[in-house]
Amino acid sequence: MIEVMACLLTSFLLLYSSVRNYVRQETSSSYQGASPTPFPSSLFSASYQRTDSQSAYSSRDRLIPIACFTRWQPQRGGPIGADTRQARRPRGVAMVENAVAEKDRDEIGTSKEENQFNFGAGKRQEVDPRWKHPKPFQYEEDGMVVTRTSVWSAPGCHEGCGVLVYSDKETGKFIKCEGDPDDPYNRGALCPRCLAFKQVEFHPDRILHPMKRAGERGSGQWERITWDEALETCYKEFRRISMTYGGDSIHCLRGTARDNQWQVGRMANTFGSPNEYGFLSGTACYLPRLSLMIMTYGGMLIADFSQFSALRYDDPEWVCPECTIVWGCNPTISNPDFFMGHWVTDAMKLGCKLISVEPRVTWLAAHADIHLQLRPGTDTGLALGMIKVIIDEDLYDHDFVERWTYGFDELAERARELSLDQVEAMTWVPKEKIIAAARLFATSKPANVVWGLAVDMQSQGTPCAAAIAALWTITGNLDVPGGMCYTASPMGVDQPSAGAWGIYDLINEEMQKKRVGWKEFPMYRYGLTQAMPDMCLEYMEEGKVKGVWIQTSNGIACMSCETERWYQAMKKPEFIAAVDIFMTPTIQSCADIVMPVQTWAEKHSVRAHYYFLSAITGGCAAEGEAKSDCEINRELAQYFDNDDEFNQAIGRPEGKQHTWPWATEDEVYDEIVSPSGFTFHELMEHGPVYQKYVYKKYEKGLMRPDGQPGFNTPTGRIEFYSTLFEKFGYDPLPYIEEPGIGPVTTPDLYEEYPLIMITGARTTSFFHSEHRQIPYLRQLTPDPWVQIHPRTAKDLNISEGDWVWIENHRGRCRQRARLTFEVHEKEIAAQHGWWFPEQDGAEPNLYGFRQSNINQLLANKPGTTGFGADLKCTLCKVYRCKEEEL
Numbered sequence: 001m002i003e004v005m006a007c008l009l010t011s012f013l014l015l016y017s018s019v020r021n022y023v024r025q026e027t028s029s030s031y032q033g034a035s036p037t038p039f040p041s042s043l044f045s046a047s048y049q050r051t052d053s054q055s056a057y058s059s060r061d062r063l064i065p066i067a068c069f070t071r072w073q074p075q076r077g078g079p080i081g082a083d084t085r086q087a088r089r090p091r092g093v094a095m096v097e098n099a100v101a102e103k104d105r106d107e108i109g110t111s112k113e114e115n116q117f118n119f120g121a122g123k124r125q126e127v128d129p130r131w132k133h134p135k136p137f138q139y140e141e142d143g144m145v146v147t148r149t150s151v152w153s154a155p156g157c158h159e160g161c162g163v164l165v166y167s168d169k170e171t172g173k174f175i176k177c178e179g180d181p182d183d184p185y186n187r188g189a190l191c192p193r194c195l196a197f198k199q200v201e202f203h204p205d206r207i208l209h210p211m212k213r214a215g216e217r218g219s220g221q222w223e224r225i226t227w228d229e230a231l232e233t234c235y236k237e238f239r240r241i242s243m244t245y246g247g248d249s250i251h252c253l254r255g256t257a258r259d260n261q262w263q264v265g266r267m268a269n270t271f272g273s274p275n276e277y278g279f280l281s282g283t284a285c286y287l288p289r290l291s292l293m294i295m296t297y298g299g300m301l302i303a304d305f306s307q308f309s310a311l312r313y314d315d316p317e318w319v320c321p322e323c324t325i326v327w328g329c330n331p332t333i334s335n336p337d338f339f340m341g342h343w344v345t346d347a348m349k350l351g352c353k354l355i356s357v358e359p360r361v362t363w364l365a366a367h368a369d370i371h372l373q374l375r376p377g378t379d380t381g382l383a384l385g386m387i388k389v390i391i392d393e394d395l396y397d398h399d400f401v402e403r404w405t406y407g408f409d410e411l412a413e414r415a416r417e418l419s420l421d422q423v424e425a426m427t428w429v430p431k432e433k434i435i436a437a438a439r440l441f442a443t444s445k446p447a448n449v450v451w452g453l454a455v456d457m458q459s460q461g462t463p464c465a466a467a468i469a470a471l472w473t474i475t476g477n478l479d480v481p482g483g484m485c486y487t488a489s490p491m492g493v494d495q496p497s498a499g500a501w502g503i504y505d506l507i508n509e510e511m512q513k514k515r516v517g518w519k520e521f522p523m524y525r526y527g528l529t530q531a532m533p534d535m536c537l538e539y540m541e542e543g544k545v546k547g548v549w550i551q552t553s554n555g556i557a558c559m560s561c562e563t564e565r566w567y568q569a570m571k572k573p574e575f576i577a578a579v580d581i582f583m584t585p586t587i588q589s590c591a592d593i594v595m596p597v598q599t600w601a602e603k604h605s606v607r608a609h610y611y612f613l614s615a616i617t618g619g620c621a622a623e624g625e626a627k628s629d630c631e632i633n634r635e636l637a638q639y640f641d642n643d644d645e646f647n648q649a650i651g652r653p654e655g656k657q658h659t660w661p662w663a664t665e666d667e668v669y670d671e672i673v674s675p676s677g678f679t680f681h682e683l684m685e686h687g688p689v690y691q692k693y694v695y696k697k698y699e700k701g702l703m704r705p706d707g708q709p710g711f712n713t714p715t716g717r718i719e720f721y722s723t724l725f726e727k728f729g730y731d732p733l734p735y736i737e738e739p740g741i742g743p744v745t746t747p748d749l750y751e752e753y754p755l756i757m758i759t760g761a762r763t764t765s766f767f768h769s770e771h772r773q774i775p776y777l778r779q780l781t782p783d784p785w786v787q788i789h790p791r792t793a794k795d796l797n798i799s800e801g802d803w804v805w806i807e808n809h810r811g812r813c814r815q816r817a818r819l820t821f822e823v824h825e826k827e828i829a830a831q832h833g834w835w836f837p838e839q840d841g842a843e844p845n846l847y848g849f850r851q852s853n854i855n856q857l858l859a860n861k862p863g864t865t866g867f868g869a870d871l872k873c874t875l876c877k878v879y880r881c882k883e884e885e886l
C-alpha cells in the first residue's frame with residue numbers, strides 16, 4: 001500500500017513538474033513590474049525568478065515569471081472603493097481615505113509615519129493599577145545586593161525574562177542570578193543560558209579592553225589601546241569615508257539586536273548613512289510576518305496566553321484558548337519573542353486542544369491532538385487548504401468577515417481553486433487530517449496561532465504569513481480574549497529596537513533614498529527602516545562599501561548564507577570597527593578595532609516591547625573596561641556632533657546636528673520612556689509596567705489615527721486583498737510558490753540530493769552562535785548535531801554519533817549524526833550557528849567557522865517582496881566522513 005501511494009505521489013510530482021516546466025517554457029517573458037502592467041498571478045507558483053546575474057535588483061524587469069500551473073487573475077472591479085467593492089464594504093466602517101490611496105508606488109513610504117515600524121497598534125492606555133512589583137528594585141539579602149532586571153538584550157537573549165542579579169556589596173561583582181518569582185512574565189523560571197550566566201560574566205576569553213589590529217586582518221594579533229584612541233580612530237575613519245565616498249558607503253550591521261537595534265540605526269545616521277541591517281538573506285526572521293501584518297492588519301498580532309495582563313491566568317477577562325495551532329516553531333525550546341513556550345503546555349492542562357504544524361515530531365507535536373507533518377516550505381498550500389475547508393463548510397465568522405474585512409470573496413475564490421488532493425500531494429499531509437484540523441480550529445472559540453520562523457524562512461514568507469493570518473481572521477479570533485491580539489507600544493513608548501529613533505530625523509531626504517533597496521523593494525520602506533541585506537552583500541562585493549560598524553553580530557558564523565561570499569566581501573571595506581563581548585570569527589577575519597561591551601547584567605537599558613515596559617537595570621559592576629553599547633555609541637557620536645564641518649558637508653538637516661544630544665546614558669533612557677510619564681529611575685522602581693489591555697479595539701476607535709472604528713490600513717479593514725501589495729506590483733492575495741530548490745522545482749537536483757534539509761531549530765543551550773565557549777552549556781550540547789531518521793541512516797550506513805558530511809551543490813559541512821524518529825525519513829534537521837572558540841582563531845582556521853557551518857549550503861536569495869528566503873527548505877545528501885577527514 002505504501003509503495004502504491006509513494007508511486008502515485010511520485011507520478012503526481014513528476015506530472016506536476018513536467019506540466020510546470022512545460023508552462024515555464026511557454027510563459028517565460030520579461031516581467032515589467034512597473035504599474036500599470038498587471039502582475040502575473042496564479043494560485044500555484046506566482047513565481048518570479050531572478051536571472052543568474054547577482055546584480056539583478058536594479059531593474060524589476062529582471063524578475064521573470066515562471067510556471068503557472070493554474071492561472072488566476074484578480075477580479076478588478078476598478079479603483080479601490082469603486083462600486084463593485086462597495087457592496088462588500090463592512091457595515092458601519094468608514095474607509096480610511098488616507099494619503100496612501102492617492103499615492104503612486106514610488107511615493108509610498110516617503111513619510112516618517114509610513115516608514116516607522118508600527119509595532120504599536122492602538123492608542124496608549126493607562127497603567128493597569130491592579131499590579132505593581134511588590135519589592136524594591138534593589139535590596140540586600142544575605143549580605144548581597146539584589147537587583148531586579150530583565151534580559152532583553154544583545155548579546156544574550158531576546159526573551160526578556162525577569163531576573164534577580166545578586167552582587168557583592170563591596171565590589172559590585174556578579175555573584176549569581178535567579179529568576180524573579182514576582183515577574184508576571186516568567187514567574188521565576190530561567191533556562192540554562194541564564195542559569196549558566198556566571199560563566200559568561202567571568203569567562204577568561206571576554207574582551208575587556210579596546211584593541212586594535214597589530215598584524216594583517218585575520219592574523220589574530222591585537223594590541224590593547226585606550227578608549228580615547230579607539231573612539232578617535234573610529235571617528236576619523238568613518239568621517240573620512242563619509243566625506244570621501246558618501247555616508248551611504250558605511251554599513252552598520254547587527255545581530256538579533258532587540259534593545260540596541262535603534263542604536264545601530266542611529267549610529268548609521270550619525271555617520272551620515274541610511275544603511276543599517278543584519279546579515280540575513282531576505283531579512284527572513286519575523287520581518288515577512290511583521291511587514292505583512294503592518295500592511296494588512298495595521299499592527300502586529302500575537303497569540304493571547306494572558307501575557308498582556310500582569311495578573312496572568314487569574315485575570316477575569318482572559319479566556320483560555322480552546323484550540324491553538326503551533327505553526328512552524330518549537331516554543332518550549334525556542335521561547336520566541338514575547339512568548340514562553342510553557343504557556344502552551346499550561347493551556348493544554350486547562351483543556352486547550354493543540355494542532356501542530358511541524359515537519360518534525362517535536363515534544364509538542366507528539367502531544368498534539370492533530371499533527372500535520374508537512375513537507376518543509378509548503379505551509380501556504382496547507383493554510384489555503386484549511387481556508388478552503390472552513391469556507392466550503394461554512395464555518396467562518398460571517399459577521400466579522402462582513403463587517404471588518406476587505407477582499408474575502410477574492411480570498412475564497414483563490415482557496416477554492418485548490419483541491420484537497422492537490423494540497424495533500426503538495427504538503428504530504430493526508431487530506432483527512434487537513435479537514436479535521438480546519439474543523440477543530442474553526443469550531444473552537446477562542447482559538448489562536450503560535451507561529452514561528454518556518455513561515456519567514458521560505459522565499460515566499462509574506463504570502464505564507466497572509467494565508468495563515470487569514471485563518472484566525474475568518475474565524476473571528478481577532479483581538480478577543482484568548483485569540484490573536486494586537487501588541488502595542490507600551491505606554492506610548494516608541495519601540496526603540498526597530499529604528500523608530502533615527503532614519504527620518506538625522507539624515508536628509510536625498511540620503512534617505514540611498515538606503516540600499518529603498519527603490520527596488522518598496523516594502524522595505526513601508527513600516528521599516530533597514531537596508532536590504534542581499535543587495536548590501538552585492539554592494540560590498542562590488543567594493544561600494546568602504547566602512548563597516550558591527551555591533552554584536554557574528555555574521556559569518558551565524559546569519560550569512562553562502563558564507564564564503566560574505567567572508568570575502570567583508571575583507572573589502574577600508575575600515576571595520578566591532579563591538580562585542582567575545583572574539584568571534586567575524587571580528588578576527590575583518591575588524592580593525594574591537595571594543596568591549598557590557599553584558600545584560602552590567603548595563604542599563606529599556607525593554608519597550610509588545611505590551612509592557614520595563615527597565616533593564618545593570619545589577620553588577622562591569623568587568624574590565626567594558627562600556628554599555630549605548631554609552632559606546634553616545635560617546636562616539638559626540639565627536640560627530642561637535643564637528644560643524646562634517647555636518648555641513650553631509651547636509652545634516654536643520655536642527656539635527658546633535659544626533660545624540662544627551663549627557664549620559666540615563667538621560668537617553670529618560671527620553672525614551674518619557675511618553676509613559678515615568679523617568680527611567682521611576683521605571684526601575686516600579687518594575688514592569690502593564691497597561692490595561694482593551695480587547696476589540698477596532699470597535700472602539702482605538703486602532704486608527706482618526707479615532708474611527710476599524711483598522712489602520714488603507715481601507716480601514718483587515719485586507720485579505722492587500723491594496724498596498726497591489727500598488728507595489730505584488731500579488732495582493734496569498735499564493736503558493738514552491739521552494740526555489742526542492743523535489744518539485746529542481747527534480748534533477750533532487751535526484752542528486754534526495755534529502756530535504758531543515759536548519760535553525762533552537763536548542764536550550766545556545767542563542768544562535770553565542771555561548772559555544774560556556775562550559776556548562778557546551779556540556780549540554782558538545783557538538784553540532786544533525787538529526788537523521790534511523791531507517792535513512794541505516795541505508796546510508798551511518799551510526800549514532802558518526803561525523804557526517806551534509807552536502808549540496810553550494811557546499812558542505814560536517815556535523816554528528818543523531819538518529820531519531822523525530823525527523824521524516826526524507827528529511828534531516830541540521831543545527832546552525834556553530835563555530836569552535838576553543839580552536840585557533842587566526843586565519844585560515846578562524847575558530848573553525850567553516851567546519852560545521854550549515855549556511856554554506858544556503859543561498860542569499862530573497863523572495864519577491866525582498867522578504868523571506870528558503871533557509872528551512874533546501875536539498876542535500878549526507879554521507880559519513882572518512883577517518884582522515886576528521
Ligand code: SF4
Binds near residue numbers: 159186192193194195
Ligand atoms: S536566556 Fe532563557 S531565562 Fe534568560 S531571558 Fe532568555 S529565555 Fe529567559
